[in-house]
Amino acid sequence: MLNSYMHRRSFSLNLLCGLLLLLTSCVTPSPQVRQVGDLVISDLQIWSGDIRISGVVQVTSEGRLILQPGTRLFFVRMDRDEDGIGDAELLVEGEFEAQGTADQPILLTSAAAHPQPADWKFLYFDYARKVKINYLISEYAYSGVQIHFCRAQIRHSEFRYNIDGVRFSTANIQMTDTSLHHNRHGIRFEERGGQGRIHHNRIYQNEIGVFAVVRCADKTLFEYNDFEQNIPYQIKMGLKQQRSLNFPRNWWGDAAGLAQETVFDQFYDPVLGQVFAPEPLTLPFGLISTPKESSP
Numbered sequence: 394m395l396n397s398y399m400h401r402r403s404f405s406l407n408l409l410c411g412l413l414l415l416l417t418s419c420v421t422p423s424p425q426v427r428q429v430g431d432l433v434i435s436d437l438q439i440w441s442g443d444i445r446i447s448g449v450v451q452v453t454s455e456g457r458l459i460l461q462p463g464t465r466l467f468f469v470r471m472d473r474d475e476d477g478i479g480d481a482e483l484l485v486e487g488e489f490e491a492q493g494t495a496d497q498p499i500l501l502t503s504a505a506a507h508p509q510p511a512d513w514k515f516l517y518f519d520y521a522r523k524v525k526i527n528y529l530i531s532e533y534a535y536s537g538v539q540i541h542f543c544r545a546q547i548r549h550s551e552f553r554y555n556i557d558g559v560r561f562s563t564a565n566i567q568m569t570d571t572s573l574h575h576n577r578h579g580i581r582f583e584e585r586g587g588q589g590r591i592h593h594n595r596i597y598q599n600e601i602g603v604f605a606v607v608r609c610a611d612k613t614l615f616e617y618n619d620f621e622q623n624i625p626y627q628i629k630m631g632l633k634q635q636r637s638l639n640f641p642r643n644w645w646g647d648a649a650g651l652a653q654e655t656v657f658d659q660f661y662d663p664v665l666g667q668v669f670a671p672e673p674l675t676l677p678f679g680l681i682s683t684p685k686e687s688s689p
Contacts, residue, residue, distance in 0.1 A: 450483045457488040462497035467504035468513030478535045482514035485521045493528030503533035511535040540564045557581045569593045578604045588612035597621040606631035617683045621646040629657040630665045637666035644674040
């Protein structure tokens with residue numbers, strides 16, 4: 394009797410374990426995600442895969458961070474100072490390379506189930522020694538990227554659903570083949586002695602295409618870009634931007650060129666400079682042959 398009982402009990406336990414194993418095998422396992430809090434990088438680090446960031450990651454002036462193709466950074470919504478802007482960020486003072494590909498872009502995004510602009514703070518470059526960005530998507534940030542006091546090269550990238558798509562000041566920036574859309578400001582900048590060339594980009598469906606805040610001296614060349622459906626303004630001058638600016642050889646969504654009602658400049662406020670848009674393209678740059686080789 395005892396042996397029979399033990400046999401039945403063993404059979405029942407084996408059956409239960411088998412059912413649990415079957416149920417468990419039906420659930421798709423979550424991909425392994427690396428968890429990162431506040432972190433200081435002062436050496437060479439190469440990141441790949443999915444990484445969840447719940448803090449401030451700082452690459453010091455001695456450090457170097459390389460993001461490999463397909464890397465995805467998920468920034469956790471956290472508001473330590475209670476200013477309504479997420480505080481998770483990636484701050485670079487050393488070297489940074491995001492070398493994605495067309496098939497495997499690099500993604501910087503919110504970790505929230507229902508993401509919103511400003512869920513995380515920014516990808517921020519401050520006196521960085523080297524900045525190379527290729528095939529990167531940055532979304533749901535306060536600033537998709539901020540660039541200050543350094544040189545930066547951005548190609549084949551996308552900035553969407555941010556407060557500021559690309560923001561820079563006192564920088565030398567080269568940006569091409571990039572899309573900026575569904576941001577409050579596609580590009581927000583203050584030259585303050587900096588310069589650059591912004592060309593062959595699509596800047597569309599932002600509230601403001603380009604916001605020239607202050608201290609812009611017409612040293613950043615915007616040419617061969619497609620500006621479309623930035624409402625209410627394709628170009629907006631800041632309240633202290635008194636110098637006039639030129640935006641030559643761009644497409645403004647219409648063969649007639651840049652419409653005055655889509656520009657906030659001296660026409661609305663006499664203390665501001667004027668926006669000029671000479672030699673407007675009659676078609677989007679993708680439909681005509683335009684040069685890319687020259688640089689300022």
